Amino acid sequence: MEGEFYYPSQDAIAQTYVRDWEALAESARNDLQGFWAERANELFWFKKWDKVLDDSNKPFFQWFTGAKVNIAYNCVDVHLQTFRKNKLALIWEAEDGKSERAFSYYALNREVTRMANIIKSMGVSKGDRVTIYMGRVPEIVFAMLACAKIGAIHSVVFGGFSVDALQGRIADSESKLVITSDGSMQNGKLVELKRIVDESLRHCPTVENVIVVKRTNHDIPMEGGRDHWYHDLCALPIANGKCATEVMDAEDPLFILYTSGSTGKPKAILHTHGGYMVGTYTTLKYVFDINDEDRFWCTADPGWITGHSYLVYGPMLNGATTFMFEGGPAYPYPNRWWQLIERFGVSIFYTAPTAIRALMRFGDAWPNKHDLSSLRLLGSVGEPINPEAWKWFHRVIGKERCPIMDTWWQTETGMFMITPTPVVPLKPGSGTRPFFGQEAEIVDEEGNPVPDEQEGYLVLKNPWPAMMRGIYGDPERYVRTYWNKYPGKYMTGDSARRDKDGYYWIIGRVDDVIKVSGHRLGTAEVESALITHPAVAESAAIGLPHEIKGQAIMCFVQLKPGFGPTEELSEELRKHVATHLGPIARPDEIKFIDKLPKTRSGKIMRRVLKARAQGLPEGDLSTLEE
Ligand code: WT7
Numbered sequence: 232m233e234g235e236f237y238y239p240s241q242d243a244i245a246q247t248y249v250r251d252w253e254a255l256a257e258s259a260r261n262d263l264q265g266f267w268a269e270r271a272n273e274l275f276w277f278k279k280w281d282k283v284l285d286d287s288n289k290p291f292f293q294w295f296t297g298a299k300v301n302i303a304y305n306c307v308d309v310h311l312q313t314f315r316k317n318k319l320a321l322i323w324e325a326e327d328g329k330s331e332r333a334f335s336y337y338a339l340n341r342e343v344t345r346m347a348n349i350i351k352s353m354g355v356s357k358g359d360r361v362t363i364y365m366g367r368v369p370e371i372v373f374a375m376l377a378c379a380k381i382g383a384i385h386s387v388v389f390g391g392f393s394v395d396a397l398q399g400r401i402a403d404s405e406s407k408l409v410i411t412s413d414g415s416m417q418n419g420k421l422v423e424l425k426r427i428v429d430e431s432l433r434h435c436p437t438v439e440n441v442i443v444v445k446r447t448n449h450d451i452p453m454e455g456g457r458d459h460w461y462h463d464l465c466a467l468p469i470a471n472g473k474c475a476t477e478v479m480d481a482e483d484p485l486f487i488l489y490t491s492g493s494t495g496k497p498k499a500i501l502h503t504h505g506g507y508m509v510g511t512y513t514t515l516k517y518v519f520d521i522n523d524e525d526r527f528w529c530t531a532d533p534g535w536i537t538g539h540s541y542l543v544y545g546p547m548l549n550g551a552t553t554f555m556f557e558g559g560p561a562y563p564y565p566n567r568w569w570q571l572i573e574r575f576g577v578s579i580f581y582t583a584p585t586a587i588r589a590l591m592r593f594g595d596a597w598p599n600k601h602d603l604s605s606l607r608l609l610g611s612v613g614e615p616i617n618p619e620a621w622k623w624f625h626r627v628i629g630k631e632r633c634p635i636m637d638t639w640w641q642t643e644t645g646m647f648m649i650t651p652t653p654v655v656p657l658k659p660g661s662g663t664r665p666f667f668g669q670e671a672e673i674v675d676e677e678g679n680p681v682p683d684e685q686e687g688y689l690v691l692k693n694p695w696p697a698m699m700r701g702i703y704g705d706p707e708r709y710v711r712t713y714w715n716k717y718p719g720k721y722m723t724g725d726s727a728r729r730d731k732d733g734y735y736w737i738i739g740r741v742d743d744v745i746k747v748s749g750h751r752l753g754t755a756e757v758e759s760a761l762i763t764h765p766a767v768a769e770s771a772a773i774g775l776p777h778e779i780k781g782q783a784i785m786c787f788v789q790l791k792p793g794f795g796p797t798e799e800l801s802e803e804l805r806k807h808v809a810t811h812l813g814p815i816a817r818p819d820e821i822k823f824i825d826k827l828p829k830t831r832s833g834k835i836m837r838r839v840l841k842a843r844a845q846g847l848p849e850g851d852l853s854t855l856e857e
Contacts, residue, residue, distance in 0.1 A: 236656040237625070239634045246607055247653050248522045255517065259668035266668055267294075267696055270513045271505075274548070275309050276300045277478050280505075284694060290714040290721075291701065292694045294506035295481035302485055302508040303379035304476045306547035307343055310336040318523070319552045322575060323369050326416045326558030332369055336550070339376075342369070346377035347474045349464045353408050353440045357382030357477055360487070362406040362438075363533075364388045364397060364424060366415025367557045370444045370461070371533050372543050374410045375486075379504070382477035385486045386499070389534025390415050390424060391750075392813040395760055396497075398431035400489050403499060404703070405437045414447035418562040425451045481505025487703045488536055490642040491753030492712060493724075493742040499703035500536075500642050507540075508548060510646035510697025514666060515545035518636050518650050519579050519608055526605070528554040528572070529581040535750070536642040537612055540697075541581060560586045565593035569601040569628075580628075581610035581636075584620055585748040588779045591623045598627055608653055610636040613749030614781045615737050621659035637662045639737055641723065642751070643713070645697030649735050661734045669693055673729050678717040686738060689727040690720040743837065745774035746782050750815050754837065757784060760812040764804060766794040771827050771835045772818070775844055783819040787840055789827055796823035830854045 259266040264283040281297030320339040378385040444461040489497040531537035546553035639649040639662040651663040673687035681687040701709040726738040743754040757772040769789045777783035801821040809817040828836045
């Protein structure tokens with residue numbers, strides 16, 4: 232079954248704009264730096280680099296050193312000098328379908344400039360951190376690009392996170408400014424973003440100002456001197472002049488994005504202007520073959536790396552037209568997305584397996600009501616896609632005409648790492664092979680390559696321009712987490728297999744990261760939310776297989792004396808996690824337990840809990856205490 236190839240049709244190949252796939256792959260194999268220099272030359276630099284790659288201080292790789300650049304200039308300003316000036320950059324539709332907004336590159340420049348002037352007027356300058364916490368509205372794009380334009384470092388926090396997550400991220404980044412909205416809409420329900428900001432800021436002394444975009448138009452408290460309505464600021468003279476673009480070093484920080492790891496607090500993954508720009512530009516161009524005729528829709532939220540790289544930066548670097556939808560896949564009806572593809576003539580559609588599985592359940596009649604003939608390419612990201620969902624996506628949505636780009640990558644890699652291109656034969660469930668210039672390997676515990684078809688740890692061998700530049704404020708943790716175990720190789724944290732055709736099959740995380748509906752969460756975050764409840768003595772969170780969400784969260788809870796294991800308490804604890812960490816982290820099940828299995832050194836044995844929960848053998852118990 233795994234041997235089954237899906238060959239792209241002659242039509243699909245004829246439709247691609249890029250022609251020289253083989254030559255590109257070949258040139259990257261032969262001359263990695265030359266390949267990337269050529270890609271970089273397609274973008275605008277205030278000053279070109281002295282060196283393409285500086286690997287003199289591994290694993291602290293640097294790219295395009297000595298160059299002067301600004302990613303926002305390449306996303307906006309460069310297009311104003313071409314026919315793209317009046318081309319649509321961004322089209323947006325509200326969840327309720329009652330409003331639609333569209334911005335040409337010319338209009339985008341106006342919006343970004345105005346936002347940049349306003350951010351500057353709040354005393355923010357190059358290198359300062361700005362936290363952005365909003366729903367999927369055009370202003371989140373303006374805010375990100377505006378920060379980049381003036382050299383401020385943005386830290387976008389997903390609007391589905393709540394107080395604990397937001398507060399921790401604002402505090403860790405020592406942000407000076409927060410940009411938010413009064414609220415956001417989620418399946419017809421109001422999410423009180425500004426109130427969550429208010430609560431978070433009680434313990435974040437570095438924040439001086441809060442800019443509030445009006446979206447839901449309900450009453451919210453505004454703190455005098457600190458909180459400002461965005462529309463009021465827009466009316467000030469200071470907002471409406473020109474704004475100089477900050478000339479940045481290629482290696483200057485662009486953004487930090489918090490992501491969950493094995494233990495402890497989420498890590499602030501750091502990306503920079505130069506390399507990240509070249510990486511996202513190139514991968515979108517070659518993997519999704521993006522062109523001026525396309526309408527590109529990436530359903531991800533800007534709060535995750537997919538939204539950063541392929542909703543905002545990648546499309547705009549390519550001068551593409553990108554579509555952004557405020558809502559989710561099935562509200563008010565399961566044809567919402569299909570309706571949007573038809574209405575806006577979407578040609579490239581990039582989404583996540585969890586959404587495909589959920590929509591597949593509603594049956595073929597919903598998509599079949601719509602004309603989906605504008606589509607030419609599909610994409611999947613975030614977790615392994617099961618062949619059944621892949622085939623449904625291919626047949627019912629793509630009408631067997633549209634190749635599916637199953638892109639494997641991470642917050643840390645910034646860009647696609649293992650991915651097909653539109654002309655390679657596909658296998659449902661495999662991301663095929665590494666992108667141009669990359670080599671992957673499957674290794675055992677000691678770092679020795681394992682034979683084909685055997686499961687092992689996935690590592691990457693070559694540096695790439697969009698690789699993270701570290702963990703903000705914690706260089707030692709960067710080395711320890713990613714580079715210590717297999718010296719010279721990047722440890723991905725995933726297990727995988729390579730088949731006899733050289734195709735890679737991702738199996739899943741080998742650490743304590745849970746993937747719930749493609750969202751990356753750490754067991755530690757869920758546990759620290761639980762521990763703030765007065766009844767909880769100790770807890771352990773694990774991920775269990777789930778038909779639609781990929782993984783579901785199960786929590787084992789040891790109660791404090793005086794509390795009984797009741798149904799009400801279980802429900803209360805689930806709600807507690809949702810309120811504190813975010814609705815996406817709400818545990819599916821709470822199991823009360825007298826004593827958590829631990830090693831003699833006191834570490835919780837999640838592996839044992841996981842096996843027990845699934846009725847599987849518990850494995851080696853020799854380290855279990857008593
Ligand atoms: C982890 C990274 C970067 C995209 C969004 C997720 C899993 C991601 C795939 C895929 C199988 C995938 C891996 C990876 N993953 N894409 N196409 N097939 N697994 O970024 O939140 O940093 O998560 O997502 O386990 O390590 P992220």
